[in-house]
Amino acid sequence: MEHKLTCIICPNGxxxxxxxxxxxxxxxxxPRGEMFAKQxxxxxxxxxTALVKTKFSSTPVVxxxxxxxxxxxxxxxxxKAIDEMIINKKMKMGEVIIKDVADLKGIDVILTKDVE
Ligand code: SF4
Known part of the structure; x- marks a missing residue:
């Protein structure tokens, strides 16, 4: 079977x-196009990327x-795991809020904004 797709590695497309x-x-x-297509x-x-709920009215989602x-x-x-999370303490950008999310070893959810 043939699969058609557009390479997004560089602007040539x-x-x-x-x-x-x-x-x-x-x-x-x-060669990068071959690797891209196969993967x-x-x-x-x-x-x-996603939004997580917090208990703080000043930052209801982060x-x-x-x-x-x-x-x-x-x-x-x-x-689903991210959607079920509610942050209940002040935290800083870069902190891990869920380690090994959904039992995926080494996959962590990280804040990209401070919870104030
Ligand atoms: S195949 Fe190579 S040249 Fe073409 S879009 Fe992909 S990276 Fe760019």
């Missing part, structure tokens, strides 16, 4: 085709991100 029967990528102007089709990862990209299939359970 090459139109790629990945043929999974031949494990071959075409349309790429450089995107075979094992896609995403960076997750922005967070993960410390690294995660597999696309794990996004729903990570978002």
């Amino acid at each position: 090459c139109e790629l085709v990945y043929d999974d029967r031949k494990d071959k990528v075409s349309g790429n102007l450089c 995107e089709i075979l094992d896609p990862h995403r960076m997750v 922005s967070v991100r993960l410390n690294q990209k995660i597999k696309k299939k794990d996004i729903a359970k990570v978002m």
Whole structure:
């Protein structure tokens, strides 16, 4: 089966085709496009950002991100864990609010803003 996708690694935006029967990528102007296409089709990862509730009326929600990209299939359970979290103490940007979120070893949720 052929999969069509646009490479987002650089502004050229090459139109790629990945043929999974031949494990071959075409349309790429450089090797990074081949790596991008194979990962995107075979094992896609995403960076997750979100908002977390706090108990403070001055900052009712605060922005967070993960410390690294995660597999696309794990996004729903990570978002559920983040949605269930309520911050109840003052914290600083960069602090970890959930370690190994959703039992994903090494994946932490980090504040990107102070909780004041
Ligand atoms: S294949 Fe290479 S040149 Fe083309 S968009 Fe991707 S990174 Fe850029």
